[in-house]
Amino acid sequence: MTKLREVDRGRRAFLKGAAAAAAVGPLIITDRSIAQTRTIYVNTWGGSWTAAEEAAFFKPFTDQTGIRVRTVAPVSYAKLKAQVQSGSYEWDITAITQADVLRADREGLLDPVDWAVVKKEKLFPDAVYANGLAYCALGTNLAYRKDKFPQGGPKSWADFWDVKKFPGNRSMLNNAVRSAQFALVADGVPPDKVFPMDVDRAFKKLDQIKPHIKVWWTQGNQSQQLMRDGEVDMMVMWNARASELAQQGHPVEVVWHGATITTTMWAVAKGAPNRKLAWEFLQFAVQAKPQADFANRLYYGPTNPEAFKYVSPEVARQLPTYTENVKVAIKPDTVWEADNTARIQERFTQWLAG
């Protein structure tokens, strides 16, 4: 469907251009190309995610600069490669995980940071990584239903694995690296020593929990449905999705010990037609105020430490980049993850199907 839209847009632009050229010649063309260069296209997840981006980033940016922001959903890592290889662009900017940014940058799919537009002194430390700009942080946590555990719920991955002490239906995210990380922490590896991963040890530990996992979920909506409808009592869940349920009044508790914190990055597709404007937007998007606005809406952690000035303490302690949460979470190793994801994923998929 997105493919169709792309073709359609190209066709319409062409028809408009051709008509204009035929009618009035160069005058209109110039006018049109200015109008066109004042719009950027952003690849986004759609739904509440895009609504929050609209309010926190896009609208303030347009108000400030006059540059319009159009969105294309859902996020597709594969389309980044398709666009760069084919030279036909549907969007300029996308948001992908840090490990994916690293892999994309190695494949030459990303536009190098444009230091003529982006001002180093306006960025926070570590904002730039592999030609991406840190956007927000997402926790992958243990979450459970408080009503199912009146004597106190699981507090760690070891508890999640302990089916005698904490009986109940369980669900995990269908993701190789995350599952292996949690298994290692459950097996007694300290969260800051998970990388480099002992993959064999992780799978051995995963063997123990496999019969007790009712469902391996793949989509955020699906995870919320499982928790909300009481299909499961404890599960691996993205922090923002769990906090959203709690905010709606569901008895959901989020555990930060042994959680993984992944950074989502903004990146510009190599050769994107509106790259200059894209970098201008990204410079704006990593500033404290819009970052805080976004965190206040969806519980994703701001990457800019200054943003916490604009976040209430009540919200702040639910965010993945809150200092106390970072301390007890798994220490990530992006390079190791980018190097090993494909290998572990194949083994994991085979293990799941076996």
Added chain:
Amino acid sequence: MAARPPALGSPRGTRGEPRRPARNTAPLLLLGPSCVALVLLFVVPIGYVLLLSVTDPRVGFAHYQRIFTVPLYTRVLVNTFLTSLVVTALCLVLGYPVAYVMTRRGGSISTLLLTIVAMSFWTGFLVRTYSWLVVLGSKGPVVAAYQALGLGKAPQLLFTTFASTLGMTHILLPYMILALFAVMKKIDANHLKAAASLGARPGAAFREVFLPLSLPGVVNGSLLVFVTCLGFFVTPVLLGTPRDMMISQLVNQQIEELLAWGFASAVAVVLLAATGVVIGVYNRFAGLDRLWG
């Protein structure tokens, strides 16, 4: 002949009679756009996928070797075909009586059934998949009925092979019914009367006359359902277990998460080839031109 419009671009014969080559190029020119569309939309992309499968990231047949040596891939391939076979059989068993009643009863019952089937056909498959999550869920009506009847704790229905098969059967059933109906409604009712007048009981008349005449519908419907089912993956992911994985899910994972386009292309080529074999067999015995009735 006189009504035929002048051929595009052909010089109108000065002696009133159009020249011979023009008569032949006109239909070819009309075919042109669809040929271009077919080449651009099917031949080129499929050729590209074939090419990718043996060139990305290196030239060679390593991807194919991997598909047939790593147990995961052969396993998923076999599972995909077995699942499609089971779903096709279920659709046939469930769909045949419905199509039969629709044809033989006629009138308001037929209209009602047709409306129900068409409504189901037009409802998005994602919506129908999510409805099963509610129906089979632990707070759903099935579990509630089970407990109300005092049968104790209900077995787990959701996230099983049963749920995934049920979901896919539900989604593909309308294809089967409509394919059967299209063929059955062309069967002349007088054939059955003739059979009866020659002494056949209803059972025998059905077995000897109606069933053989409806076989093209059975074959068409089965092919449609089978081939569509081969490409399914959302329903098994949402309703089933990881053991019910279908081949398209692997393709999706390789493309979206791992950017391994070469390998994904190879998997797709294997699926395409296997589907081609199925259609080839069909064509040999039934003839593709009869697919649409």
